[in-house]
Amino acid sequence: MTDASAPALFTWEFAADPYPAYAWLREHAPVHRTTLPSGVEAWLVTRYPDARQALADARLSKNPVHHSERAHAKGKVGIPGERSADLMTHLLNIDPPDHTRLRRLVSKAFTPRRVAEFAPRVTELTNRLIDSFAARGEADLIHEFAFPLPIYAICDLLGVPAEDQDDFRDWAGMMIRHGGGPRGGVARSVKKMRAYLLELIHRKRAQLGDDLISALIRASDHGEHLTENEAAAMAFILLFAGFETTVNLIGNGTYALLRDPGQRRLLQDSVGRGETDLLATAVEELLRYDGPVELATWRFATEPLTIGGRSIGTGDPVLVVLAAADRDPERFAGPDTLDLARRDNPHLGFGHGIHYCLGAPLARLEGQTALATLLTRLPDLQLAVGPEELRWRGGLIMRGLRTLPVSFTAVRDVVNGQ
Numbered sequence: 413m414t415d416a417s418a419p420a421l422f423t424w425e426f427a428a429d430p431y432p433a434y435a436w437l438r439e440h441a442p443v444h445r446t447t448l449p450s451g452v453e454a455w456l457v458t459r460y461p462d463a464r465q466a467l468a469d470a471r472l473s474k475n476p477v478h479h480s481e482r483a484h485a486k487g488k489v490g491i492p493g494e495r496s497a498d499l500m501t502h503l504l505n506i507d508p509p510d511h512t513r514l515r516r517l518v519s520k521a522f523t524p525r526r527v528a529e530f531a532p533r534v535t536e537l538t539n540r541l542i543d544s545f546a547a548r549g550e551a552d553l554i555h556e557f558a559f560p561l562p563i564y565a566i567c568d569l570l571g572v573p574a575e576d577q578d579d580f581r582d583w584a585g586m587m588i589r590h591g592g593g594p595r596g597g598v599a600r601s602v603k604k605m606r607a608y609l610l611e612l613i614h615r616k617r618a619q620l621g622d623d624l625i626s627a628l629i630r631a632s633d634h635g636e637h638l639t640e641n642e643a644a645a646m647a648f649i650l651l652f653a654g655f656e657t658t659v660n661l662i663g664n665g666t667y668a669l670l671r672d673p674g675q676r677r678l679l680q681d682s683v684g685r686g687e688t689d690l691l692a693t694a695v696e697e698l699l700r701y702d703g704p705v706e707l708a709t710w711r712f713a714t715e716p717l718t719i720g721g722r723s724i725g726t727g728d729p730v731l732v733v734l735a736a737a738d739r740d741p742e743r744f745a746g747p748d749t750l751d752l753a754r755r756d757n758p759h760l761g762f763g764h765g766i767h768y769c770l771g772a773p774l775a776r777l778e779g780q781t782a783l784a785t786l787l788t789r790l791p792d793l794q795l796a797v798g799p800e801e802l803r804w805r806g807g808l809i810m811r812g813l814r815t816l817p818v819s820f821t822a823v824r825d826v827v828n829g830q
């Protein structure tokens with residue numbers, strides 16, 4: 413087989429179910445050069461060992477200045493709108509030693525302990541959102557649940573006052589819809605968000621609180637602090653990296669459970685008994701089985717190198733296909749089967765190496781709380797449309813549903829109606 417006979421990638425059919433095409437690539441063209449819909453040429457890495465190696469390879473830079481085509485200058489790589497808003501200096505676009513310095517500083521502020529202390533608030537937010545539609549007996553779980561939960565959660569954590577959080581919801585909505593949104597809308601939203609964050613940082617500096625933005629301002633490493641611009645870029649990347657990903661964990665995760673009644677029943681019974689073990693392995697399995705980040709973010713070869721026997725030239729972009737690696741049958745037994753109790757599960761859903769997801773503890777907390785609360789409060793939750801009617805977002809990096817219509821027996825109990 414040659415690369416020329418590779419299945420079509422990035423079509424709407426592919427977006428609905430990319431896994432057969434990834435299986436083909438893993439087998440016949442595990443390091444595959446392709447032209448992306450944007451016209452940029454890139455290498456796709458699909459086997460688990462190659463993916464792990466590439467994610468940790470220091471010769472692959474995260475900084476788009478290393479791209480041979482300079483496509484970043486045309487906004488073809490990276491986060492839409494970020495250049496225009498001058499938010500380039502964030503963790504996913506830089507290499508050591510800058511990355512080491514910034515990551516060390518943010519890690520002092522965004523600690524697992526801070527996340528653990530936030531658990532009751534996530535439960536409260538989750539219940540409040542379910543309260544808002546529970547009496548109707550139907551809902552679109554993306555718009556009414558998966559989308560607002562991470563936005564309100566990160567706003568609370570950062571210390572964005574409640575009265576400003578709906579602005580964030582609007583700006584984030586514009587960013588997530590960028591495929592079909594108004595022209596220039598994303599760049600405008602990013603700009604507004606940056607201006608707001610800078611102003612908020614300025615205000616917090618005058619009166620520090622116990623929120624994450626105050627902790628970012630306070631964090632110091634050998635006497636070094638974040639500048640206001642760095643703190644704004646950091647708050648922005650926490651929002652950006654932690655928002656759509658979590659929407660998709662809740663959306664893809666709920667969808668996978670609704671399509672597999674046996675596995676869903678196991679989880680529902682376990683959660684009903686107040687257990688947490690299966691809930692924890694379930695969220696890891698959902699991250700592996702149909703995770704939110706289909707392709708890791710851009711990497712660029714800073715020198716000639718070899719991955720899986722293929723020669724990669726200096727300046728070539730490399731995209732690690734996490735969704736393909738996490739279904740590699742050489743690493744995972746029965747990779748196309750959802751097995752919520754899977755123990756041997758070193759999935760790459762949160763990446764690997766120095767850019768490993770900084771927000772993994774928060775993502776796990778939100779994912780576990782959202783799924784457990786949904787299954788407990790709406791026990792007969794089911795899809796309200798056939799799977800063939802669902803549409804997936806067409807973006808390159810993320811994998812997620814546009815809508816998830818569900819129905820259930822209406823409940824009038826309000827758990828958290830404030």
Ligand code: HEM
Pocket residue numbers: 467503504505515566649650651653654655657658661699703704705708709710760761762763764766767768769770771772774775776
């Ligand atoms: C289910 C939800 C999430 C998933 C699947 C996810 C996945 C990932 C992945 C795959 C990477 C590495 C990308 C790469 O190497 O190219 C990453 C990095 C990152 N994530 Fe997450 N993420 C999630 C939630 C969050 C949350 C909630 C936050 C913060 C609030 C967050 C913040 C970050 C940051 C800051 C980075 C960059 C780290 C660095 O470059 O050092 N993520 N995430």
